[in-house]
Amino acid sequence: MQEMQELVDWIIGMGLSSDSIQEILAGVAERLLGMGYPLVRASIAMPSIDPLQRGFSVAWAPSSGISVEIQGHDGAGQEMFLRSPISHLLSNGLLYGRWRLPSEDGTESFPLLQELAGGGATDYVMKLVAFPEGTALGGVGFSLAGIGHNGFSEKQIADLDRFLPALALACYRIAALGIAVDMLAVYTGSHTSGRILNGQTQRGDGTAINAAILLADLKNFTSLNEQYAPDRIVVWLNQHFEAIGQPVEQAGGEILKFMGDSLLAIFPTGIDNPSDACERALASAKMAMNANNALNRKRVTAGEPAIMVDIVLHVGEVFYGNVGSTRRLDFTAIGKAVNEAARIEKLCDSIGRSLLASGSFASNVQGDFERLGSFSLKGVSKPADVYGLPT
Secondary structure, X not given: OHHHHHHHHXXXXXXXXXXXXXXXXXXXXXXHHHOOOOEEEEEEEEEOOOOOOOEEEEEEEOOOEEEEEXXXXXXXXXXXXXXXXXXXXXXXXXXXXXXXXXXXXXXXXXXXXXXXXXXXXXXXXXXXXXXXXXXXXOEXXXXXXXXXXXXXXXXXXXXXXXXXXXXXXXXXHHHHHHXXXXXXXXXXXXXXXXXXXXXXXXXXXXXXEXXXXXXXXXXXXXXXXXXXXXXXXXXXXXXXXXXXXXXXXXXXXXXXXXXXXXXEEEEEOOOOOOHHHHHHHHHHHHHHHHHHHXXXXXXXXXXXXXXXXXXXXXXXXXXXXXXXXXXXXXXXXXXHHHHHHHHHHOOHHHHOOOEEEEHHHHOOOOOOOEEEEEEOOOOOOOOEEEEEOOO
């Protein structure tokens, strides 16, 4: 009785202080071993809201320690889930399941149970705890595999209900925070999400920063929308944004937003030395152009339309922060430099170049930019010197 209460207290303490489900699972398993549970495996499984995974499981074994398994949204991940004990419980509306190994009917349907039986396990118990509705974070599954002729005693199984609520609550807290951090980064970018989580959430919160600006605009999307179904257009749009956005992120840029068929990214600079950020922005622009061209070659081979991209590079001061209405904010970059980049992009077709740079940007990179002329920009008082790479 005292040992179980101490376990509950320990879980609550870890739920408040730790951000690691792995650490908590290992501690629970080791304490259950000390309480006489004949454990050979313990695991926690949870769904995910991550766009790259449908769920994950953390497993502990006395010989190998902690392991983590991710289930994707692809066919393999779906097949893995459908052939799992947790899927069996969910599809039958159950919160508890127990399988005697290896001879019980139905064991052959679950690869995990076959594997455990092959390793000498004789008993497998799983319990589910549901979370409040409202998100895809539906609950947690906790399972134990045991050895010995009798496996787990009835008291040991009954005692799971004494600490499972605390364990589920700890997992919920950790997973909810992780989802908030990860999904905010997916929708706003890692640097921006960090600022938001640190409390920059009021309208007008932000700061003036110097940054290299990359603005990419996919061409002729209006006509494509008239010719093709929206679902095909979305697929193509995502493919091109992936081709363009990946080099930006690899070079340390922050994608601030996707605006229809355009992408806006910044590379924060030092006040006195913007060259490094400009060099990284230029390198990412070249890689993005190459990746976009490679994608178009594949699409043309498949009988689909090519979608070209115009990219403009600029550098200057921007306001980096919150703008919008009281309850609907956008953390973005605005200012004279962003406006100038947008105006320069409008020159791409008339100049006949797909990659343009402002004079201030070209002066900060070790490249062979050539001056293409001085151009009036709508809404900008002074003409702008515009540069391009030699064709």
